[in-house]
Amino acid sequence: PxxxxxxxxxxxxxxxxxxxxxxxxxxxxxxxxxxxxxxxxxxxxxxxxxxxxxxxxxxxxxxxxxxxxxxxxxxxxxxxxxxxxxxxAVDVPARQRTLRDTIAWSHDLLAPDEQTLFRRLSVFAGSWTLDGAEAVAAIDGETAIDAIEALAGLIDQSLVTTRPATEAGETCYSMLETIREFAVEQLAASGEIVPAERAFESFLIRLAERAESGLRGPDQLQWLDRLEQEHDNIRAALGRVLDRGDGRAALSLAPRLWEFWRARGYAAEGHTWLAQALTLGQISDTERLAAGAFAAGKLAIDVGEYATAERQFQISSRLWHERGDTRAHAEALGALAIVKLNIGAIDEAQRLLEDALEISRGIEDARGTASTLLNLGMLAREDGQSDRAIALLAESLSLWRQLDDPKWIALSTLNLGSAYHLAGRGDAAQRLLNESEELYSHIGDRYHLAVVALNRGHLERDAGKRDRARRLYADALRHFEPVGSIEGVIESIEWIAVTLANTEPVDALHLFAATAAARRARNLMTLETDARVFAASLAAATDAAALHAPQALHAGAAMTLEDARERAMAAASSPERPRARADR
The missing domain is CATH 1.10.8 (Helicase, Ruva Protein; domain 3)
Known part of the structure; x- marks a missing residue:
């Protein structure tokens, strides 16, 4: 039923x-x-x-x-x-006295090959496709089972169910959890559990290798969906290889998934998997260690752990340089520069990006050149060089359009839109942000949808539409939360406070003090362009609150981030009141 x-x-x-x-x-x-x-x-x-x-x-x-x-x-x-x-009860057949008896009765009706495939399929924690079934149909060099025929038998006995075909046209298969539990018991009793698990892990590593390439091209949405479909299986495989201390297998799988984890809101989870995998890596396995460190650094940025990100990118850069992989070395330098930008080390970021650009252009790496131009444009924007930022970001966007990479087109339009906003060109900014939002919605990237919402909120705030800006900032907060971006949550609350500074100054002071405490506790800096706006709004709220300001700041500093989040969301759902006039 x-x-x-x-x-x-x-x-x-x-x-x-x-x-x-x-x-x-x-x-x-x-x-x-x-x-x-x-x-x-x-x-x-x-x-x-x-x-x-x-x-x-x-x-x-x-x-x-x-x-x-x-x-x-x-x-x-x-x-x-x-x-x-x-x-x-005695009024039912013996085979129906227990659930195990019922499943066992159906199992005993299977042909030997069907029984073999049935138990091996229990290694899949989620659904699987035909290529997954074929991967476990032959282990240890034995003659392969005909997976299609065996699956047909399992479906006939209602031990395997089918799901609608994916957009790629592949049928998915699964077991009900109660049936899978019985299959796990059969696999354990067969003595095949180790080779079946190894075949399962090898299948996922091969899939991740193909996905890593696919995520850097026009088919990335299909690959994101495929990895989403396999995510429960990936989790199960990573758990097993980590439990047995197999660092080589863990670092063959996890580093290839960071773009998926970032795009689909699993940055915190992916960061945890990578941290565990890196602890098991062998010093001599420099290629996997370099890739793992790079991936861990990328996700560390998303969860606001800049010290960790800096350390991982330094390791990755050094290892790629030692291996003579010029392209990967330049990519690691560019990633390290973004960390430097976020911690306020502008000069270091500039030097690293110039080095990366020289390397990428020297080896005619179009992707490396495009990403470095993007990062240089972001740096110029934060340094107040609007014209230079727009030129660099426009050049990067042109290259990404030629490469037909939706993710990077979305990121380029987002950053170029932000640069146009700072240059006072709101119409151009809105057009680019709308394109970025549409692309990220298709990709399913909640982190960057949050960043788009912040930037759209800035446009509404500049137009004097504080209610609409506040709602967009609240949308950003709702996107940042499930992906584990504490820094994003803090920033969203800060921008909500900006919109309250003149009309609800006490609430604004509560939020400013709470977010300042949260930043200090986590050693998170504020970008200079944002810091100037926050400082001006804090001053305005302090002036408007008058005698109530010291108490409001003290109370806000004692609030938890969750309390501040609740206060901010409540303010975002309330209509704007007339400008406050506090007693002096």
Whole structure:
């Protein structure tokens, strides 16, 4: 039957009328006539049904347990449903006395090759495609199982289900979790678990190698979607290789995924995986260590850990230089320059970027040249050189359009739009920001959608539309939060405070003081162009709050970042009031 809705917003009435919950209630009443669905137990019943994948037999077996267990107790015991669910009734076939018996009966009807593939497919934590099934169909050089025929048999026995084809036209397959649990047991008993896991990991490494190349071209959206589809499998593989201390395998997989993790909002998770992988790397394996350090540095920037990013890019730059990989060395220098820019070391950033540009142009690396021009344009923009920034960013954008790379086109239009805004050319800025937003929406990059929202908010603020600016800053905050960008959250709150400085000065002072404390605690600097606006708005709010200013600043400094976030979001949802007049 249809599963009940999930999430905290699911209403009791919706849960009660879900077919799976209704089935549970009927069978529970048959086992214990006094059982009733109540607001206190319906959520637990729904969770049990979801844990059992909506399987009617499994739900009936679970409901029979209410003779001795309340729904909450049953849910807590559902970590391994196959061990929990059974019945002692004599009016059902023996094969249906327990869930394990039912699955085992279907399993025993399989041909030998089908049984082999069934257990090996349990290494997939999520869905898989035909090429994934073929990867585990032959291990240790044995004769390959015909994966297509074996899958057909598994589907006929309802042990494997199919999902709609992807945009690339590939059919996806999966197992219900209760069935996968049985398959895992069969794999462990077969003695094949180690070679099956190695085949699974090798498949994902090969996929990541292809994706790494695909993410640097016009097909990057398809590759992002493919990696999203495989993400649960990737997590499972990384967990296994790290558990057994296999640094070579971990560094063959994780560094190739940083662009996916960044684009799809998993920067914090990816940063954690990479940090663990790097601790297992062998000193002699310089290529993988260099790639891992570079990837870790990229994601460290996103989570606001600039000291970590600087250290990783220095390691990466040195190792690539020692290996004689000029292109990768220049790329690491450019990344290090961005860290220097964010910590206020403008002169060092300029020197590093000039070195990187000379290298990239010397080896005729179009991508390296385009990315370095972009970084030089960002540097000129932050240094107040609007005309130079626009020229550099426009040149970079032209190159990226020639290379037909959507991600870099989006980043270039975003930064060029920001430069036009600072130069007072709002119409040109809006056009470029709209293009960037459309591209990032297709890519699914929430971090950069947040940055676009900030910049669009600046345009509205400049036009005197503080309410609209505040809502855009709140949109940015909502994008930054799930991707783990603490610095982005802080900056969004600061810009909301700017819009409150004249009309709600006490609230603005609360937010300015709270974000200043959060920056100090995390050693985060403010870009000079932003710092000037914040300082002016802080002064205006202090003047408007008059005698209330010291108390407001003291109270704000004691607020947690979460408190400041709640205060900022509340302000963003409220209409603007007339300009405040404080007592003096």
């Amino acid at each position: 249809e599963l009940p809705p999930s999430g905290t917003q699911a209403r009791v009435a919706d849960l009660e009328h879900a077919p799976a919950v209704a089935l549970f209630a009927r069978r529970a009443q048959a086992a214990r006539p006094s059982f009733r669905l109540t607001p206190d137990n319906v959520s637990a019943v729904a969770a049990v049904c979801r844990r059992l994948d909506g399987l009617p037999l499994a739900i009936e077996l679970a409901a029979a347990r209410v003779r001795v267990l309340a729904p909450d107790q049953l849910l807590r015991r559902m970590a391994r449903p196959l061990d929990v669910l059974g019945m002692t």
